[in-house]
């Protein structure tokens with residue numbers, strides 16, 4: 004009939020997503036900004052995992068890196084300065100089907116939003132939190148951030164930052180119920196990719212501090228690190244990040260580090276001789292608040308109406 | 321209904337009950353006043369519940385000291401409860417009490433200072449202080465007794481603790497049920513019903529506790545029968561409808577459930593917190609998620625995140641919390657995120673009067689956000705409306721794609737009163753999550769130029785992917801770098817309020833549509849204002865009232881209604897400069913928030929009256945003020 008083939012079927016061909024499906028607006032970061040590398044890594048992970056773009060939400064606060072959602076082709080939420088985490092937790096609370104990426108900066112997360120950082124860590128809801136740490140406020144044009152190194156000359160501290168910088172890794176590892184803490188660098192794409200992928204696979208609040216180059220304001224801060232990888236130490240473990248041998252060879256220092264060992268993780272986070280990159284800590288057994296907040300999602304309308312009637316009747320006279 | 325005077329008909333004999341025949345009244349106000357922790361509130365709630373079950377109109381309100389454990393026998397520590405009974409529905413706490421049970425004379429002073437009593441008020445006073453071991457206490461008691469009598473109170477000293485000691489070693493904890501027994505005799509309550517209520521109230525404490533409390537109850541009733549020379553008869557109200565009885569915060573909690581709001585994020589703040597207490601216990605019945613956030617800001621952020629993801633969400637707070645939420649509120653306006661924000665108002669500014677009532681947040685709700693941030697604002701004026709307005713708020717938030725602020729206050733939060741049992745309707749619940757593909761080519765802010773309305777994509781909808789932003793944006797939700805987008809966005813968001821206003825009806829005038837004076841109010845003052853207006857109208861005064869439910873946008877036709885009255889007066893529990901105060905003239909006098917709003921809206925000369933003593937306005941004080949204006 005009407006030329007339809009008799010073997011016509013409703014089967015929809017499986018969707019296959021390409022990198023383009025995850026690409027949004029053209030990025031407006033400064034040339035050479037480390038944010039671009041992170042964006043590319045996340046888009047590649049989405050493609051490799053074949054995450055349907057409509058099921059991905061990237062949430063951010065305010066700052067250079069918080070423009071991140073605009074450059075993704077998925078759903079996104081570019082909210083308020085410091086408030087990415089409460090929004091991300093709200094998104095996840097009743098939508099276990101969504102994959103949540105959070106883009107936040109050192110000012111956004113460690114300063115104005117620090118209270119939320121403590122508690123979102125403790126909630127341990129399933130999401131990947133990327134701390135784009137460039138040691139400075141970029142969007143508002145060069146003010147000292149909580150992670151600025153002592154002596155960094157900024158518009159608010161032209162004679163040099165005075166206070167010792169806050170260590171986001173030590174801090175996060177000090178919060179109760181922290182379940183995943185890692186560190187990576189934007190200028191080594193394989194390490195960045197593998198670290199973010201491990202974070203994405205972790206079920207819980209995956210906190211990744213990304214040392215991020217800001218050629219506009221803190222070019223010199225990471226310059227030496229870039230030139231001299233011997234200042235870094237790559238943490239290796241079966242449960243951590245695995246690197247191709249060719250990539251591994253780029254780093255002279257390697258250490259075996261068991262990410263299930265919290266004390267060791269804290270020692271790595273606080274060490275001053277070398278900068279550790281890789282997974283510092285991971286514990287899948289930490290309670291996840293999104294399992295609590297999703298309770299009741301499976302109730303039918305009839306059950307809900309019956310439940311409400313029951314409660315109303317308790318007040319009947 | 322008359323408020324300060326009761327219609328005392330000729331007493332009739334009542335052979336069954338024995339003792340004096342009860343006085344027939346159409347309403348009466350009872351208070352139980354004590355140190356905190358003596359169970360006065362539980363006693364009053366039990367008595368109020370039984371009275372409602374026996375068909376009386378009831379309004380119960382707790383008397384709460386500001387501190388959790390104030391010193392015993394102190395004026396500031398007056399704790400307790402007021403129960404107003406009537407043979408019609410009761411809409412407010414009324415004027416001075418008619419009968420008071422007090423456990424010590426100092427807490428009674430606390431209430432006397434608040435003007436809670438009048439000459440002739442009967443006071444049943446615990447008399448153990450007359451023989452206390454401390455000279456100082458005996459002296460205080462004797463002095464107070466003389467003072468109360470000189471003020472015209474009808475004080476009857478009773479050995480309540482001594483009587484309770486016959487049944488329990490700890491009479492301080494048991495005498496509240498003894499008092500319920502006394503009241504049940506005085507007001508002819510059915511003791512079987514009271515016994516059931518006591519069994520219900522103490523169900524968790526076990527049979528022994530129930531048994532003891534029932535004994536105390538009987539002892540109280542028998543003691544009153546043997547010793548008190550009066551009884552009161554308040555006829556039940558003819559009502560066939562099934563009723564429920566609860567306070568405004570319980571009504572909000574149930575309304576949240578009935579609205580199908582799935583997520584409530586909050587941070588503890590008086591007097592809104594008990595909404596979360598009720599939700600904590602009953603929300604699982606509808607599969608809801610109560611999130612106690614780390615702070616007020618996170619609470620609204622969490623709710624906004626849930627709403628962005630397509631889940632209906634609300635946050636519940638009070639004034640200081642609303643202030644903290646302001647930035648997110650602006651985001652919800654800017655990015656058009658449906659959200660219900662419930663503000664149970666207390667006294668302000670700053671920490672203010674946390675446990676006391678004030679209608680002080682109107683202008684903060686309207687204008688508290690930087691930039692032009694139009695939003696819908698509703699106010700519940702009864703406990704019943706606390707239930708229904710949450711449902712309305714949720715629907716408006718979705719239909720008009722933005723935040724809706726629902727204002728209630730401490731008076732509604734703590735007042736307990738019966739109202740017709742509301743249904744649980746499927747159509748009131750939020751519809752299930754729409755995960756159908758988004759229409760191709762439809763923009764995320766496809767504003768209808770006539771209404772400003774637009775459909776909203778939800779994560780999970782294929783093809784709807786967009787990035788919500790708090791920056792000025794185009795209809796594609798792209799950051800606006802052009803000069804016109806911000807202006808267009810502002811116009812579209814503002815237009816939504818006009819579109820809503822077009823769907824509203826003018827408010828009903830209570831009383832004649834024309835006259836000498838029109839009272840305008842909003843929120844919890846409804847019952848008291850109408851009671852005052854009714855009394856004046858019964859005396860022949862040409863006064864009417866209008867009560868607003870919508871504060872943004874305002875209901876239509878206000879100027880038209882106002883034109884038919886010689887003067888317009890806004891009445892509320894909010895500050896305005898006394899007109900005859902120092903330095904006051906038309907240029908310096910600051911008016912009440914409602915007056916400011918109405919003057920701007922109608923461009924008419926509107927006066928203000930009200931105060932912020934932290935107390936509800938009583939019908940009697942409103943009556944006195946209006947009467948004075950009408951006879952000037």
Ligand code: SF4
Nearest residue numbers: 033036067141217218
């Ligand atoms: S200022 Fe720095 S962080 Fe910001 S976009 Fe430019 S390079 Fe990147």
